[in-house]
Amino acid sequence: VRVDRFEGKMGMFTLNHLEVHLRNNLLRLQGGLRVEACVVSAEAEFLGQIPVEFxxxxxxxxxxxxxxxxESPTDxxxxxxxxxxxxxxxxxxxQQVLGYxxxxxxxxxxxxxxxxxxxxVLNKADAILEAGSHKVKAGRVVLCTNGFTDHVVENSQGEPLISADTRWVKGNIGYMAAFVETEQRKPDALSFIRNTEIGGAKPYVYVTRRPHDVAGETTTLTCMGGPERxxxxxxxxxxxxxxxGRILSEMDAQIRPLAQPQRPPGTAYDYTWHGLMGYTQGGIxxxxxxxxxxxxxxxLGCNGVGFLPSVCGGERVSRILAGEPLAPSIFDPK
Structure with missing residues (x-):
């Protein structure tokens, strides 16, 4: 499967946005990690208020x-x-990984x-899984993806586990829509903060573009996301x-102009879908x-970004299952 790699971009419009993300960058710099580039408009009202340390x-x-x-006409x-x-x-x-x-x-x-x-049911050295009329005995069990609230987990050894409705991961339903453009546009990912301060209730919105093959022809698939509940x-x-329909109308009015300003409002979308996302309280x-x-x-816990973190998590879990001792990590369950 084709994987396109590029520099994605996030739009910011307040001093709070800059301070939060530039402080993150400062921590990356101090920790020897890759620093994310940032540009600020000469017309930004808060330009003179950005702390000198940044x-x-x-x-x-x-x-x-x-x-x-x-790619936006708005200032x-x-x-x-x-x-x-x-x-x-x-x-x-x-599907291809599964086949492999x-x-x-x-x-x-x-x-x-x-x-x-x-x-x-967790025992000392194994677990019993009840699936319909079947029972499966397993040496280890890994809970992954977003199937975290539709089952009961009982610990027969020691302390009871935290219940599903108060577990670390909470479910959010995310909504997306997409349309096909006949023009071949370069792959990209754009996100736009909508809260005045980071951490507010209004979710950010995002747009992704990638090559899309239809009937032997390569087109562009433009996807829009952000609304969730x-x-x-x-x-x-x-x-x-x-x-x-209400959410699709909101996306057409609020996100479409960011995704493709030339696309007429009210034009039918080629794809619409929703899915379950898992959020942890601290976003980790x-x-x-x-x-x-x-x-x-x-x-567990895609926090809205599950592609690469899930692969990283799978690799770490596989090392644990292989008996490899690992150094403590920020991702360790507490």
Whole structure:
């Protein structure tokens, strides 16, 4: 599967946005990590208020350059932060990884689709999974993706585990829409903060573009996302629920102008979909063994960005399963 790599861009419009992200960059610099480039408009109202300690971390450019980078005619956004991004057909990638494992490790790997687990009982050295009328005995169990609230986990050894409704990961339903452009445009990822202060209730919106092959022709698939809502108490996510017309209208009015200003409002979309996302309270993925019983492991909490973190988490979990001692990590379950 094709994976496109490029520098993504995030639009910012307040001093708070700059202070938060430039301070993050300062920590990266102090820790020897890659620093993300940042440019600020010469017309930014807060330009003179940016703390002096951040001066080496940004460059002042004309407002026209900000608009060009974000491909937006509006002057609302006054700064851009760059970060390395990648874009691919993640569903196809998952299918190809699955096929690879089935071909190369038939004696070690088994995939059983549509087998929802209702209950997991953790013992000292194994676990019993109840799936419909079947019971499966496993040496270790890994909870991953976003299937974190539709089953019961019981610990027969020691302290009871935290219940599903108060577990680290909470469910949010995210909504996306996409349209095909016949013009071949370069891959990109653009995000736009909408809160005046970072951490507010209004989610950011984002646009991704990547090559899209249809009937032997390469086009451009432009995707828009951002709207989401939390699962209510005791609510189970239903994949078959129709896409809400109200949300699509909001996306068409608010995100479409950022994705493709030349696209007429009200034009039908080629794809609409929604999915379940897992959010942790602090926005940090949980990767590793359950402290109360290491028979259970986690790779949970996409926090809206699940592609690369899930791969990183899978690699760490595999090393734990192989018995490799690992240094403490910020991702360790507590």
């Amino acid at each position: 001066a080496p971390l940004y460059t002042v450019v004309p407002q026209s350059e900000i608009c060009a980078l974000l 609302r956004y006054r700064a851009v932060l760059f970060s390395r991004k990648g874009c691919a057909n993640s569903a196809l990638l998952t 494992l089935q071909r190369h490790y038939p004696e070690r790997f088994r995939y059983v689709d549509r087998t929802p687990v209702q209950r997991i 939390p699962l209510e108490a005791c609510e189970q996510y239903d994949l078959s629920t129709p896409f809400p 993925r949980r990767i590793g063994a359950e402290p109360c019983n290491p028979v259970l492991l986690y790779n």
